[in-house]
Amino acid sequence: MYQKSIVHYMTKISIDILFIVAIICCILVPFSSSWLFRYFGIVEEGALFVKAILMASGISCVYILWQLKVIFKTLLQGNPFIHANVSSLRKIAVACLVIAFIYFVKMIVMPTISTIIIIIIFVVACLLCLTLKDLFKQSIYYKDENDLTV
């Protein structure tokens, strides 16, 4: 039996806030030239590349947060073990891989330690999501079995 916990609500609120912040950040990326020059120490020619990297990874992050919102909605409804969540986790894994690939491209052009760390984090996140997806699939099987046991 699913028990609602304050932790679930707090996580849901955190994801909602992050989702809004991520959208605002994505919108502000094209207008962040001066900040980019200061933070990355890049020249005018590299600004467009960095903006493209930030924009692409930002959109992927928004997509991940949207999928997490979908998963948490079903969790708070008390029925998280559904095939839609397996699909959501697979989409999150793909988005993580996309981000890792984007930063791999960045690493080739502008290699930094933080870029390598980001790549590692998102590759591991991708693998975790794929594992979680399989766990969810197995849970759905057990749930169906339990539901059809009279």
Added chain:
Amino acid sequence: MAIIIQLDVMMAKRKIGLMELAEKINITPANLSILKNNKAKAIRLSTLDEICRALDCQPGDIIEYVEEENGQ
């Protein structure tokens, strides 16, 4: 599946309805309907015990094994 639930036959013999039986054995009518329509994947021994008590019958009266044509 080769196992067939003959619950409806016993219910007809005992002249008892689905709702009444569900109430007697303390399970939901929806679950009893799943069992009656051969949709269930498994049956708990406790449920079988309650059904046999309520219908005054043996498990063999409700559950039947029918060999399928392809031998599976």
